Amino acid sequence: MIELGKMQTLEVKNITSVGVFLNTKDSQKKDKDVLLPKKEVPEGTKVGDEIEVFIYRDFKERIIATTRRPKVILGEVGLLEVVDITSIGAFLDWGLEKDLFLPFKEQTTKLEKGRKYPIGLYIDKSNRLCGTMKIRDFLSSDSPYKENDWVKGVIYSINDKFGAFVAVDNKYEGLIPKKELIGVYAIGDIVDVRVTNVKDDGKLDLSLRDKFYIEIEEDAEIILNKAMEKGGILYLNDYSSPKEIRKELNMSKSAFKRALGRLLKEEKVEFIKGGIKVK
Known part of the structure; x- marks a missing residue:
């Protein structure tokens, strides 16, 4: 059976001045053949040869074949x-x-x-x-990806409540949650995103940010919260020992310095003698 919208390997049934007529190998005489125009017929083609073609409708809505593969086929x-x-x-x-x-x-x-x-x-x-x-409905949830993999996708829908829906590899269902949607995006935008979670149903949660960036943000929040617990002042700074920082915040000194740098840049804290103060 000749199938519209799909790539098919068909057999040459007849050769004419306008091209060759194709059909499935097991077709019957009553089955209508499809034309592959002469300009697309491979040189030396004979009756009985097999040719891979795509089936669509021409300008006159007639079923026709082409050896070209379109940029999208049925179901893709x-x-x-x-x-x-x-x-x-x-x-x-x-x-x-x-x-x-x-x-x-x-x-x-x-x-x-x-x-x-x-x-x-x-x-x-x-x-x-x-x-x-x-x-x-064209997208599946059986991707080969796992948490922290970087993937490429295209935004196909934006919902003010949930975020941006992404077609990963044009095949798999993904979502950039609203809280992760940093900046202005539109349908059709191509994005490089990190898989943050593979849900039980196989759908992908995505982020535009790398894990390192998120860790800095989370550590900065910990520092701010701890300072607020202590009246807006935290007696830790770049010169504090790793042991002091670990005891107070349960993070490494390097992580503390990165997060502190973020807070200073964003002008959320300032240095005071022996520590920092929330602005």
């Missing part, structure tokens, strides 16, 4: 550029002569011409290939 997600925007939808460059149609109802944000967005490929009710920005 790809990063596609907007080449035109109309009142009924947008058109995307997916690597074939005919651009991919993205219906208005399948858009999740205002599009910009020339910008790339994560797009899934599906077959609509009229048996046509279309794009969608609603890609959550």
Whole structure:
């Protein structure tokens, strides 16, 4: 069976002046063949040869084959550029002569011409290939990644309550929680993120920050809290011994100095004789 939207290996059934007609190896005479245009037919092709092709519809909505693999196939997600925007939808460059149609109802944000967005490929009710920005159902939760792995992804949805949803490798479901979403981001932004947790259902929690940065932030919070417990003053500084720091804060001297440097830079504390004071 010839399948729309997929890469298939089909057999050459007939050779004509306009190209070759293909079908599955076990096809019957009643089964309709599909045309691979002459300009795409490999030199020396004979009846019975097998050719890997992608099946889609041409400008006249006829089923046709191409030896080119598009930037996205059925059931997958790809990063596609907007080449035109109309009142009924947008058109995307997916690597074939005919651009991919993205219906208005399948858009999740205002599009910009020339910008790339994560797009899934599906077959609509009229048996046509279309794009969608609603890609959550295209993503799986069986990634090979573990905690502290760095991965690349694209933001496909932003929720004011939860954060930014990310398609990792265009395959796996991930979330940058709101508290980790530092800066301004938009749908279509590519991000390098660190896996902070693999949930029981396999979905990934992500962070834009490395572990070292977060540790400094957490240590700085510990120093501030301890100082506030003591009336806003903590008698520790760069000259305190590692033993004193460990006893008071349960952290190493190097960790203390890094966190203290952060607090000083942010002007949250200041030096006093023998220690620091919360501003």
